[in-house]
Each structure stands twice: as C-alpha cells, then as structure tokens.
Amino acid sequence: MAFAPLDPILHNQLRLAVVSLLVGVERADFNYLLEHTGATRGNLSTQLTRLKEAGYISVKKSFKDNYPNTSCALTAKGLKAFETYVGAIKGYLDT
C-alpha cells in the first residue's frame, strides 16, 4: 500500500503546532503563539516566515501601545493543507 506523502511545510513540529493553534482560533498574536508553542522568538519568527511564504498563513503587522505587534491567521490554502496533512497522518496511523 502506498502512503500519501506528508507536506514538508507542515511536517515540522513548530510549524505544525502553529497551524494547529490557528485552526482553533481566528487570529493570534506573536506572543500568544510564543507562549503556547514554547518556541524561541527567533525560531518562531523563522517558521512563521516559512508558513507565510507557503501561503498557509497571513501575517498582519501593526502597532499596539506603541510597540510593534504581529498577528497571524490561517488562510484557506493553509486550512486545506492542514486537512490533507491530518488525512495522510491518519492513513499512517491506521495501517
């Protein structure tokens, strides 16, 4: 039996954690993602850029109380990719 290939963008623990969080919320700030994933600022920033470049998340930069604020939301493409990834993972686990 052939296994469905896993999306390399999502098959990374931090990127998968970010996308899974964003599936459950509509929009989340950088600090919220930082707190809930336990990642370092640098690593999270790098992985958010990867997800943004892949078109899986949208990133909005603004100012909150005079400090820069980054908030992220899942795109339709990101949600589709996540659903496909979960389907593929289930295929692996069911065999």
Next chain:
Amino acid sequence: MDQEMTPAQSMEVIHRMIAEAKQSAQRANFYFLLWGVLCALSGAIDHVLLRQGVALHWLVWPGMGLIGAIGSSLHGAREGHRKGVMTMMDRVQMWLWSGFAITLVLLIILLVAKGLDPNPFVLVLTGMPTFITGMLMRFRPLMIGGLLFWVIGLTAAFVFPGYSSLIFSAGIVVGYIIPGLMLKRHEDGLRTT
C-alpha cells in the same frame, strides 16, 4: 521543536494545540456578573422610585446601560489585548450580544412609546442570548438561566404585573448572577488546570 516527527507525534502535537486553542476563548463570567448586578440594582431602585411617585424613575435604566456598556467595552478591550487571540467563539458571542443590545434598546423605545411595561418583554428577550450562550459553551447553568428568563418573563406579565421591576430583579439574579458566579468558578478552575 525541529526534530523529525513520527505520525503519532504529529497527531499528539495537533491534539495538544487544538486543546490549547479551545481554552483561549475570553472568560465570560465578568459580563454576566457586571450586567447582573447592574440590572438587579436598577430593577430594585426603579421599583422604589416608582412607589414613591418619582416621575423620572425610568432614568435609572439608561444610566445603568451606559455604565454597563462602558464597563463591558473597557473589559473586552483589555482582555482581548492581554490574551492576544480572537476565537470563533469570541466573535460569535460578541455579535450575538451586540445584536441583542441593539434589539433591546429598540424594543424598549417601542414599548415605552406604546405605553407598555417593558420588563416582561426584556426578560423574555434576554432569555434568548443567555440560552444560546449556555448551549454554545455547553454550560448548563446558563442554559437553565435562559429558560428561567422565559418563565419569569411570562410570570412578570401575567401573575404579578404591578411588581414587574422587582420580578425583573429576581429574574436577573437567577438568570445572570447565579449562573455568572458558577461560570466564574468553572473558568477559574479551567485557568488553574
């Protein structure tokens, strides 16, 4: 967090993060307690002023509404800012209660203009968003609170029409304040687990 994952580890990450996200909806007890206390006090004050023949007794209601609106807005902005996240539940609740507030104000204006006592209608209308919120949160005390609003609204209209402000206050205590206190205990428990 960059090591290679097995399918089981992937699934574990997904489940854990979705569970985290589920707990990110704003705490709602503040609103029920704020509006519950304000409404119950206003109902009691309105009843006393009416009994004493004060013509402008009704002014207590817009005053209460203004205080409640300012308090809710400030708290909502602060909570949203602190949590840094907006969930679907937050958005549904925000628009449900905003729509309710607009309907409520229009209904009161219409009823007063037609010379009708608004209290029973307000209670019946308040039952709807309270019941829906209870169903959405799967929190039984709020669902029961919504049901009680409907029953007490009918009671205020048909059984004790001269005491509708007092019945209104009693309705608020059982529909908002008691479920609000139980929700506070429930949400405090979620925060510490």
